[in-house]
Amino acid sequence: MQNVSNTAVMKKYATLKDIATALKISTATVSRALADRWDVNAETKRIVCEEAKRQNYKPNPIAKRLQNRHSKTIGLVVPEFKTLFFPIVISGIQKVVDEAGFQLLITQSQETMEVELRNLKLLENNMVEGILISITREGENSDYYQELIDSGIPIVFFNRVSSSIVAPKVIIDDYKLAFFATEHLIYSGFNKIYHFAGPEKLAVTKERKRGFLDAMKKHQREISENSVLTTGVYSDKGYEAMKMLIQKNELPQAVFCFNDPTALGALKAIKEEGLKCPDDIALVGFSETEMAQLVDPPLTSVQQPSFEMGEVAARLLIAQITQNPPPDAETVCLTAKMNIRKSSINVKK
């Protein structure tokens, strides 16, 4: 009832030729006039622009690209959208990419190497000029990363980076911050401190665990068999782990968690079991989510500069693409900050 007929093919836009024939001049002149070049008569310029407006002319970027041989597009591969971390990083990327006049093709690997590989190929087929990637927790498609780089498509890793590939990377200093977070608990006077660790294959997991262990060692704290429990990235695992500990009656005084969701899951378990945080068990999260401030008690957490991470990664990639020769691969380590809140305050001290 309301719709104009709409063939399966795209609507025909006005082209240079349309304007040219309407004005009985050549397409070349039209092209030059529209590009506002010096070597064209002011009067023709005026007429052409007028006609262009009249016909609602829009330049066809696809034709331009065919000629320029660059797509002005960069690809992005993130594992998932289950927390706000990646969406916020993407906001940062978008900002830089827009400013640089590039476009962004966003894909999700759903945490599997197979989908990641498919996405990489998709991006390659679309002639992206570079790729930003945060790898899956299953592992790396290292061979393909290298292949892409060798074939001239630069890659910048962020957050979850490849350990084997030489390329620009953007990370936060997980080790140092995990170390600090653990020390914070130690200095607060907690003794039996545990760590809920992330997915085993991730570099960030290893770094945070290393930071935890080193801090414990430095202060000569005992590390028992259960001191480090692998709990993954989602809240239900933190919940289960804490339930398990409580039911075994093996209560830590404090737990440094891999991330906020895990910590929040643990918090839920603590409350359900009639215990109190931080009185009975103190908690520290990681990678600050909005919720950290909203729960009761507010959660101590390490705040990652997510938006900035996106900006920096995008800038590094665009430098790789546009500069000749490209800058050497550097690893940028962003500094995070710890927001100390009630969940890690030692009330007994």
Added chain:
Amino acid sequence: MQNVSNTAVMKKYATLKDIATALKISTATVSRALADRWDVNAETKRIVCEEAKRQNYKPNPIAKRLQNRHSKTIGLVVPEFKTLFFPIVISGIQKVVDEAGFQLLITQSQETMEVELRNLKLLENNMVEGILISITREGENSDYYQELIDSGIPIVFFNRVSSSIVAPKVIIDDYKLAFFATEHLIYSGFNKIYHFAGPEKLAVTKERKRGFLDAMKKHQREISENSVLTTGVYSDKGYEAMKMLIQKNELPQAVFCFNDPTALGALKAIKEEGLKCPDDIALVGFSETEMAQLVDPPLTSVQQPSFEMGEVAARLLIAQITQNPPPDAETVCLTAKMNIRKSSINVKK
């Protein structure tokens, strides 16, 4: 040190011509062979494929598009990434779009009409074949929506839809669910019930408010001046509104909140003021976030089918693009469900 020289122009891919000259045959034959067409010698086919592989040939999608005159790309405009709602919707969209062999260009309007308009133009310039949009809370670029539709680029609205444009839309029945949520509080025996409403210009705000008011009227509840407070979408506003009420000592028994963040902000204020939820003030949220289950008390909330909303919207758009004539504009109303949790249980009853 590790990088091959990399001009500002894209790496030269092997083309049909490269294969043709290498094999001393015509590009046409190569093209046909690679397309696996019947009218080409099996042997030549084999040789061509071999050579293609050897040269690592990748068809140039840009050239194809120039010819086909369709970009196989659809555009998406969302307001922001501040909650997980849109990221999850996007996951649903991605799924359908991938299956249909389309690509997705994602943009954010940052809740301003100006950026939204810029994004729409960007998408148009990139020859997207259709647009999915959830409008800003500032208002609508109605004229431009219509212009796009008239010029042959179909638009599908989802979640936050245009009120003036005739086009396919996907919504949830906010009115009905707000009505139910309010009735739930009424049936639970709460008397003084308030509503924290969303941004004024949004249709969803109006619908939810209308549902609230109608339910109140149906059960002859008094509606005072402060019964409906505008609090926006973020937690801090819910926090402030609740603080204000408590400090004015104008305590509602229950509040139906525009969304979960608002409710969680309100919850924080309640606790800070030494009150209890649901004992002193009960809460109901909307659009279920992961946090609803994690806070204490767990928050009653209306669970929107976010992923499904993305799927449905994408399917509608692809139907508009590929079917001739396109289907009439329909408004799909998805059903949501209420998850009743402790925050709205009347302990005195």
Added chain:
DNA sequence: TTGTACGCGTTATCAG
């Protein structure tokens, strides 16, 4: 079965 020639929309080169 294969090759030739053209068009998609644009810009660059060269000639006038």
Added chain:
DNA sequence: CTGATAACGCGTACAA
């Protein structure tokens, strides 16, 4: 100052 022509990479009607 302007016009004709080629080229970007691909597909395809038409001719051989």
